[in-house]
Amino acid sequence: MTDSVGNGGGVLLVMGCPEVPVQNAIATYLGNAFRKSGERVIVAGNPSVIQLIRAADPEGYYLSEFVNLDKAVAEIAEKKRSAKTTVVFAHNDAGISYAATLRHLLPETRLVAIVFGRDAEELAETIAFPCEKIVEKAVHNPVPLVRKIREVLGWDV
Amino acid sequence: MGCIDQLPYEVIQSGTTFKEARDYIEKNIHEVYHVDPGFRIFDGYIIGVPPIAIGLEGDTVYFPYTKPCHGTFLLKVENREEADRLRKLKLIRRK
Numbered sequence: 625m626t627d628s629v630g631n632g633g634g635v636l637l638v639m640g641c642p643e644v645p646v647q648n649a650i651a652t653y654l655g656n657a658f659r660k661s662g663e664r665v666i667v668a669g670n671p672s673v674i675q676l677i678r679a680a681d682p683e684g685y686y687l688s689e690f691v692n693l694d695k696a697v698a699e700i701a702e703k704k705r706s707a708k709t710t711v712v713f714a715h716n717d718a719g720i721s722y723a724a725t726l727r728h729l730l731p732e733t734r735l736v737a738i739v740f741g742r743d744a745e746e747l748a749e750t751i752a753f754p755c756e757k758i759v760e761k762a763v764h765n766p767v768p769l770v771r772k773i774r775e776v777l778g779w780d781v
Numbered sequence: 782m783g784c785i786d787q788l789p790y791e792v793i794q795s796g797t798t799f800k801e802a803r804d805y806i807e808k809n810i811h812e813v814y815h816v817d818p819g820f821r822i823f824d825g826y827i828i829g830v831p832p833i834a835i836g837l838e839g840d841t842v843y844f845p846y847t848k849p850c851h852g853t854f855l856l857k858v859e860n861r862e863e864a865d866r867l868r869k870l871k872l873i874r875r876k
Contacts, residue, residue, distance in 0.1 A: 641850035670849055693849065694825070701819040701826045717798040721847045724830040725818035753830075 633708025633733075638693070638726060639669035640712075640719040642676050644741045647713050649766040650773070651677060654711060655686035657779060663709075665689065668696035700729045709734045712755075715741030720750055727753045736776065740769060785825055785846055785856070793843070794855040802845040802855040803834040810836030810843050813876035814867070823863055829853070834875070840864045 635658045637651055651667065658665045666689045667677060674690045681687055691699075699705035710733045712723040723737045735755040739748040740762045748759040758776050762769040774780045794805060807813055815832035827833055828847040836843035840861040846854045 639849070643850065672850075697819070697826050697828065701821070716849075716852065718828075718847050718849050718852050721799045721818075721829045721853065722849070725826075725828045728818040728831060750830075 633706060634664040634666065635709045635711065636696070636705075636707035636733075637665060637667045637669075637687075638696070638710060638712040638722055639667060639673040640715055640722070641670075642673045644715045645764050646740055646762045646766045646769060647715070648673075648676050648680065650713070650738065650740075650769055652681060652686045653766070653770055654773070655681075657777075658709075659686065666691055666696075666707075668693045697725065697729075700726070706730060707733050709736065711736045711738060714739050714747065715744070716747070717750075720747060723751065723755060724753050727755060738769070738773070785823065788823060788858050788860070790856045790858045792854055793857055794853075796852045797855060799829045799833070799845060799847065799853050802829075802853050803832070805855055806834040806836040806843050806845075807876065810838060811876070812837040812874065814872040815875050816872065822867075823858070823860070835867070837864050837867060842867065 655665050667687050668691050670693050677687050710726050710730055712726055714720050714723055714737055727735050737755045737757050739757060739759045742761060742763060744759050744761045748757055756776055758772045760769045760772055813834055813836050816835055817831050818829050820827045822844050829845055841857050841859045842863050843857045846856050
C-alpha cells in the first residue's frame with residue numbers, strides 16, 4: 625500500500641546532517657508554510673535530526689510526522705511511499721547523493737534541492753539531474769534562504 | 782540501508798564522495814557493474830548519483846554506502862549468496 629503523504633501526495637522533507645544550524649530553522653519554516661497551505665508534511669531524517677526538531681517543537685505544532693531516513697528510502701524504493709513535493713536539504717556530497725536518489729526513485733515528484741552551507745555554490749554545480757535548486761551560502765542566518773524559498777515556491781505572490 | 786552494521790564489512794574508503802567511490806571501483810575491481818540509485822544490495826538500497834558502480838571479486842561485493850553526516854564509505858563484504866544473486870540479475874557489465 626502506498627503512503628502518499630498528504631492530500632494529493634503531500635510534502636516530504638529529506639533532512640541532511642544537522643551540523644549546519646540553518647537546516648532545522650528552515651525545516652520548521654517549511655513545516656509552517658506547507659501546513660498553512662493545507663499540505664501534510666513528513667520529515668525523513670536520522671535520529672539526531674528528528675530529536676532536534678522534536679525538542680524545538682515538542683507539541684508538533686510545525687512538524688509532527690517523522691520517519692527514519694533509511695526506512696523512508698526503503699519504502700520509496702519499494703513503492704510504498706511517495707510525495708507530490710520532495711524537499712532535500714544538501715550541504716555536503718551526501719546530500720547531493722540523496723537528492724539524486726530521490727530524483728531517480730520519484731520521477732513525478734516536484735524535487736526541490738536546498739543547497740546551503742559554506743560550499744553551497746560549488747556543491748550546487750555538481751547537480752546534473754532535473755530539480756529546482758535553491759542555493760545560498762547560509763550557515764547561521766536563515767533569512768536570505770527564506771527569501772529564496774518564498775520566491776521559488778511561489779509564496780511571494 | 783538498514784542492516785549494514787550487522788554485516789562483516791571492511792571499509793576501503795571513508796568520508797569520500799560518490800564519485801571517488803565509483804572511480805575506485807572502476808579502477809581497482811575486476812568485475813564492475815553500474816546500477817541506479819535505490820538498487821537493493823544486501824538488505825538496503827544504494828544512495829548515490831548515477832551511474833553507481835558496484836564491484837565483484839569472487840564472493841566479495843564492493844559497494845558505496847552513504848550516510849548524511851559521514852559522506853560515502855566504500856565497503857567490501859564477503860558474501861557468496863549476495864554475489865551470486867547480483868550475478869544472476871544479468872546486469873550490464875562495465876568491466
